[in-house]
Amino acid sequence: MNIDVNGTPIATDEQGYLINLDEWSQELATALAQKDALDLTDSHWEVINMMRGFYQENGTAPAMRALIKLAKKELGKDKGDSKYLYHLFPYGPAKQGSRYAGLPKPTGCV
Numbered sequence: 001m002n003i004d005v006n007g008t009p010i011a012t013d014e015q016g017y018l019i020n021l022d023e024w025s026q027e028l029a030t031a032l033a034q035k036d037a038l039d040l041t042d043s044h045w046e047v048i049n050m051m052r053g054f055y056q057e058n059g060t061a062p063a064m065r066a067l068i069k070l071a072k073k074e075l076g077k078d079k080g081d082s083k084y085l086y087h088l089f090p091y092g093p094a095k096q097g098s099r100y101a102g103l104p105k106p107t108g109c110v
Helices: 026-035 042-058 064-075 082-088 093-100
Strands: 002-005 008-011
Touching (some): 026 042, 042 082, 042 093, 064 082, 064 093, 082 093
């Protein structure tokens, strides 16, 4: 499956996760979000960038529990909450956020 980003096809699996993680860009994240009828705000980017940093340090995308703990630590108590994260990523913060961040599907997510 491909998604077109500025005239360039980018390969994804059937769930929309990147095949080649090096092809990630903000434009790709925006295109994936538009397919979900979602406009990325500064709050979304804050979480996406945080998730990318977690992946760089740990080599894995954060599952939901780890994502909440990470958000609480890095973004504060108000944003380290599942309600807040689901408000941003209604189809599942760990899964949907990882897709937009160009990360593999988090371990343990079905």
